[in-house]
Amino acid sequence: MAVNYGSKRIVSGAHYGLRDWLAQRVTAGIMALFTLIVLAQVMFTKGTIGYDKWAGIFSAQWMKALTFAVIVALLYHVWIGMRDIWMDYVTSSTAARLVLQVFTIVWLVSCAGWAVQVLWRL
Amino acid sequence: MTELATSSKSKRPQYRNINIFTDLPSYRLPVAGIVSILHRISGFIMFLLMPFIIWMFDTSVSSEFSFAKFKAVFNVGASGVFWKLVALALIWAYLHHFIAGVRHLWMDTSHAAVSKEFGKSSAVFTLAASIGFTLVLGAKLFGLY
Numbered sequence: 401m402a403v404n405y406g407s408k409r410i411v412s413g414a415h416y417g418l419r420d421w422l423a424q425r426v427t428a429g430i431m432a433l434f435t436l437i438v439l440a441q442v443m444f445t446k447g448t449i450g451y452d453k454w455a456g457i458f459s460a461q462w463m464k465a466l467t468f469a470v471i472v473a474l475l476y477h478v479w480i481g482m483r484d485i486w487m488d489y490v491t492s493s494t495a496a497r498l499v500l501q502v503f504t505i506v507w508l509v510s511c512a513g514w515a516v517q518v519l520w521r522l
Numbered sequence: 523m524t525e526l527a528t529s530s531k532s533k534r535p536q537y538r539n540i541n542i543f544t545d546l547p548s549y550r551l552p553v554a555g556i557v558s559i560l561h562r563i564s565g566f567i568m569f570l571l572m573p574f575i576i577w578m579f580d581t582s583v584s585s586e587f588s589f590a591k592f593k594a595v596f597n598v599g600a601s602g603v604f605w606k607l608v609a610l611a612l613i614w615a616y617l618h619h620f621i622a623g624v625r626h627l628w629m630d631t632s633h634a635a636v637s638k639e640f641g642k643s644s645a646v647f648t649l650a651a652s653i654g655f656t657l658v659l660g661a662k663l664f665g666l667y
Contacts, residue, residue: 425630428623435620451582451589458583478572481565504569511572518580 424480427473434470459522467519475512479504554645561622564615571612578609610660618652 404410441457442449458467482504490497540546551559568575581592596602596609625644629635635644661667 425627428627432620432624451586454589455583478565478569481562482569485562485566507569507572511576514573515576515579518576518584522583 420480424477427477430473431470431477434466437466455522458519464519464522468516471512471515471519475508478508482508552642552645553649554641557618557622557625557645557648560618560649561626564619564622567611567615568619571608571615574608575612606663610656610663613659613663614652614656617655618648621648621652 402408438457445453445457447453457463483501486497486500486504490500535548540549578592581588581595583589594602596605625635625648628644629641634640
C-alpha cells in the first residue's frame with residue numbers, strides 16, 4: 401500500500417479541509433436563521449414579554465426541534481473555530497494543544513447537554 | 523534598471539514570526555484585518571461565556587420562579603451592574619460575530635465582494651453596525667430609554 405503519512409502525506413487534493421470549512425458555513429447559516437426566527441417572534445409579540453410569552457416561544461414542538469438542531473450546529477461550529485484558534489496559537493507543544501482540544505470538547509458537550517436538558521423539560 | 527536588481531533600495535521591514543510585543547504595535551492592520559481578529563476574539567468570548575448563556579436560557583424559560591431570579595440577578599446591586607456589563611460584552615460579541623459572519627458568507631459567494639474597495643467598506647460597515655447596535659441595546663439594557 402502506498403505510504404500516505406509523514407513526508408509522503410498528501411496535503412492537497414479533493415476534500416482536504418473542505419468538509420469542516422463547509423460545515424462551519426452551513427452551521428452559521430442555520431444559527432443566523434434561528435436568530436432571525438427568535439427575533440421575529442419577540443418583535444411580533446404584543447405587549448410586555450413576561451415569563452409566559454418568553455417560555456411560550458420555546459415550548460412549541462417545532463421550535464424545540466429547531467432549537468435542538470441549532471444546539472448541535474453550535475457545537476460543531478464552535479469546535480471548528482476553537483480548534484482553529486488552538487492550531488494557530490498553541491504550536492510549541494503538541495501536548496498542550498491536545499489538552500486544550502480535549503478541554504474544548506468536554507466544555508462544549510457539557511454545555512450542549514445542559515441546553516438540551518433545559519429544552520426538553522419545558 | 524540595474525539598481526533595482528542589485529537591491530540598493532532602503533530596506534523594508536519584514537514580518538516573519540510576528541512578535542506580539544515588538545511587532546504588533548507598529549504593524550498597521552487594515553480595517554478588514556481588525557474585523558477579522560475581532561471575529562476570532564468575539565467567538566472566543568462567546569465560547570468562554572457559554573455556561574452563562576445557557577444559565578440565562580435555563581433560568582429565563584424554566585419557571586416563573588426562576589424567571590424572577592433571572593431578572594433579579596441583573597437588577598440588584600453592584601453585582602447586577604456587573605452582570606449587565608457581561609451581558610453587554612456578549613451582545614457586542616454576538617453582533618460582531620453575526621455581521622462579520624454574514625460578510626464572510628457574502629465574500630464566499632460573490633467575486634464582487636472580495637475586491638479591495640468592497641472589502642474595506644464592508645469591514646467599516648461591520649464595525650460601525652456592531653458598535654452602533656451595541657450602544658443602542660446597551661442603552662436599553664441600562665434603562666436609558
